[in-house]
Amino acid sequence: MHLRKLVWREMFERKNQLATSFLAILLGIAVVVAIQNISFYSEKAVAAQLDALGANILVLPKSASLQDYYSADMQDEEFPEEYVQRLALSDLQGLDNLSPKLSLPVKLRERTFTLTGILPKSEFQAKAMWSGAGIFSRPAEGCGAVADVPGIFRPPARETLVRQRVIDDLSDTEVLTGADVAAVLGLQPGDSLELLGRRFTVTAVLPPTGTVDDARLFAHLHAVQELAGKGPVLNAIEIVGCCHEISGGLVQKINKLLPEAKVVTIAQVVDTQVRTNQMMARLSLIFLAIIVLVGGASIANYMYANVYERRREIGTFMALGASSAVILKMFLLKALLLGLAGGICGYGLGTVLAVSLGPRVAGIPVLPMPVLVPWAIGISVALALVASYFPARRAARLDPCATLQEV
Amino acid sequence: MRLESVSKTYRHNRRTVTALDNASVQIAAGEFVAVVGPSGSGKSTLLLVLGGMLSPTAGKVYLNGHALYDLSPNQRAELRRRQVGFVFQTFNLVPYLTARENVQVPLYLADMKPAAQRERAAALLERVGLGDRLDHKPSELSIGQQQRVALARVLANDPGIILADEPTGNLDPETGQHILDLLEDMNREGRTIVMVTHDPRAAARAKRTLRLQNGRISQE
Numbered sequence: 081m082h083l084r085k086l087v088w089r090e091m092f093e094r095k096n097q098l099a100t101s102f103l104a105i106l107l108g109i110a111v112v113v114a115i116q117n118i119s120f121y122s123e124k125a126v127a128a129q130l131d132a133l134g135a136n137i138l139v140l141p142k143s144a145s146l147q148d149y150y151s152a153d154m155q156d157e158e159f160p161e162e163y164v165q166r167l168a169l170s171d172l173q174g175l176d177n178l179s180p181k182l183s184l185p186v187k188l189r190e191r192t193f194t195l196t197g198i199l200p201k202s203e204f205q206a207k208a209m210w211s212g213a214g215i216f217s218r219p220a221e222g223c224g225a226v227a228d229v230p231g232i233f234r235p236p237a238r239e240t241l242v243r244q245r246v247i248d249d250l251s252d253t254e255v256l257t258g259a260d261v262a263a264v265l266g267l268q269p270g271d272s273l274e275l276l277g278r279r280f281t282v283t284a285v286l287p288p289t290g291t292v293d294d295a296r297l298f299a300h301l302h303a304v305q306e307l308a309g310k311g312p313v314l315n316a317i318e319i320v321g322c323c324h325e326i327s328g329g330l331v332q333k334i335n336k337l338l339p340e341a342k343v344v345t346i347a348q349v350v351d352t353q354v355r356t357n358q359m360m361a362r363l364s365l366i367f368l369a370i371i372v373l374v375g376g377a378s379i380a381n382y383m384y385a386n387v388y389e390r391r392r393e394i395g396t397f398m399a400l401g402a403s404s405a406v407i408l409k410m411f412l413l414k415a416l417l418l419g420l421a422g423g424i425c426g427y428g429l430g431t432v433l434a435v436s437l438g439p440r441v442a443g444i445p446v447l448p449m450p451v452l453v454p455w456a457i458g459i460s461v462a463l464a465l466v467a468s469y470f471p472a473r474r475a476a477r478l479d480p481c482a483t484l485q486e487v
Numbered sequence: 488m489r490l491e492s493v494s495k496t497y498r499h500n501r502r503t504v505t506a507l508d509n510a511s512v513q514i515a516a517g518e519f520v521a522v523v524g525p526s527g528s529g530k531s532t533l534l535l536v537l538g539g540m541l542s543p544t545a546g547k548v549y550l551n552g553h554a555l556y557d558l559s560p561n562q563r564a565e566l567r568r569r570q571v572g573f574v575f576q577t578f579n580l581v582p583y584l585t586a587r588e589n590v591q592v593p594l595y596l597a598d599m600k601p602a603a604q605r606e607r608a609a610a611l612l613e614r615v616g617l618g619d620r621l622d623h624k625p626s627e628l629s630i631g632q633q634q635r636v637a638l639a640r641v642l643a644n645d646p647g648i649i650l651a652d653e654p655t656g657n658l659d660p661e662t663g664q665h666i667l668d669l670l671e672d673m674n675r676e677g678r679t680i681v682m683v684t685h686d687p688r689a690a691a692r693a694k695r696t697l698r699l700q701n702g703r704i705s706q707e
């Protein structure tokens with residue numbers, strides 16, 4: 081006979097009464113674990129999506145108005161191309177991609193499309209000075225690495241332009257057309273096309289994106305600059321910045337570097353992510369508050385009832401020579417076991433819920449998170465102990481004779 | 488064991504009830520004393536006061552030379568564990584423990600190792616004739632057997648004093664006799680026994696009888 085066995089026997093003897101408290105704590109912990117688990121993976125997925133979407137910082141002319149992410153680079157004013165160089169040569173951390181752009185309106189068959197000049201990756205690498213800055217030679221450890229989340233893959237080759245705003249190669253006479261443009265003009269890869277008096281060959285038709293990009297044509301930046309006749313100017317630089325660095329003030333740092341330009345984040349996209357995450361965090365906190373209240377009240381209530389029911393037994397223990405410390409330990413050990421069981425089972429149930437419901441609710445794959453085990457057990461045990469402390473103390477302070485006299 | 492002018496009053500519904508009224512008595516080591524008296528005369532109160540479970544309103548209680556109620560509650564618990572055994576009219580066995588485990592409880596409280604506890608508990612149950620009922624729960628035993636488990640439990644820490652409150656009150660005469668035999672045996676081993684009883688035949692087994700009337704003690 082030892083304390084553990086004593087407590088264990090008692091718990092099993094009266095397990096029906098224990099069940100309610102156990103269920104309360106089990107469900108509470110399970111819900112919190114499930115929310116934490118799903119929200120972790122959804123944050124990860126949102127971050128990955130954000131990355132896959134492309135730029136999340138825009139450098140625009142000072143006077144620019146930012147109405148909508150996809151047309152933000154079609155501004156009336158320009159700024160010098162030299163800004164790209166300044167960014168590439170800076171020591172700013174978290175710049176994963178730079179994409180300078182100049183856009184011109186072009187009329188084709190009575191419809192206005194946008195001709196956007198972009199700089200292929202090869203151009204960056206060709207300039208020794210720039211490649212030395214290592215913008216594109218960094219190992220893919222930034223947010224880009226998040227793309228290994230199952231379900232999100234990097235599209236190949238030319239099609240990456242739409243999502244990642246990067247293209248490896250593009251010659252002076254090549255043009256890529258958006259899906260709408262190709263449909264309206266009946267273009268196929270290999271067709272030839274005259275734009276502002278210059279002849280281009282269509283090398284690819286981009287897949288539809290459901291955005292204004294579908295009504296664009298992409299050509300080499302320098303070709304578009306020549307057609308515009310305004311010298312080496314741009315009206316936007318799209319930057320893929322690492323999410324961590326953005327929250328760490330990357331925008332302000334770029335602003336400092338380019339004081340004559342306007343630097344903005346893709347507020348809408350980032351906002352959505354931030355709002356989702358905040359909502360999850362708040363939900364999780366609310367549930368935590370609920371389990372602390374409901375679970376705690378249920379345990380305290382059960383423990384008081386248990387002490388009352390066992391007062392005769394407690395009196396007997398005292399008559400047999402148990403000190404009040406032994407009685408206190410008896411009830412606290414019971415609380416500890418209850419908390420442990422609730423925490424472990426709660427983690428298990430919460431993980432099962434998250435893994436099975438996550439894909440349906442949030443549309444993302446969810447994996448178990450063992451890091452939550454100590455949290456689940458810690459919260460559960462602390463809750464059980466705190467809720468049981470006063471009932472246990474009442475038991476330890478019971479007047480033994482009063483419990484023994486009543487028959 | 489000595490009571491010196493001990494009074495105990497309870498407050499009940501804002502009225503004071505006197506359970507012991509200036510009671511003095513001396514009980515020598517090795518005595519077998521019966522306490523008789525009408526219901527409500529303070530017999531149970533007397534036992535609880537003697538066992539260090541209930542502090543008197545006035546007066547002094549001495550146990551083996553200690554002024555019992557000058558000690559702290561935990562010191563009294565320790566003294567009970569070593570020297571005093573209680574036997575109750577309703578046995579007060581722990582319902583979820585087997586006979587053997589019930590006997591092990593005081594041994595556990597005295598910090599005995601589990602293996603030794605099991606051995607000693609089995610020997611004690613053997614002594615009261617329950618060697619074949621070690622793993623039965625109280626609910627699986629007759630009431631006479633339950634009281635015998637309680638007697639085995641009281642012997643666990645080899646107490647010098649046994650305080651029994653109507654130990655045969657709930658039993659039929661035959662099983663009651665068996666319990667009294669066991670108590671007599673314990674007295675023969677040199678233990679002091681104070682037994683509250685309603686039953687004149689039980690009282691006759693004792694060597695001395697105290698009569699309680701309205702909280703006052705008189706010798707017979």
Ligand SMILES: Nc1ncnc2c1ncn2[C@@H]1O[C@H](COP(=O)(O)OP(=O)(O)O)[C@@H](O)[C@H]1O
Pocket residue numbers: 482485497498499504505506524525526527528529530531532533
């Ligand atoms: N805990 C208590 N609170 C109030 N009154 C009590 C309490 N215990 C006993 N009494 C009263 O004290 C008197 C003596 O009780 P008790 O010692 O149990 O008598 P007995 O055992 O001889 O029947 C009775 O009048 C009883 O009602």
Ligand SMILES: [Mg+2]
Pocket residue numbers: 530531532652
């Ligand atoms: Mg009584």
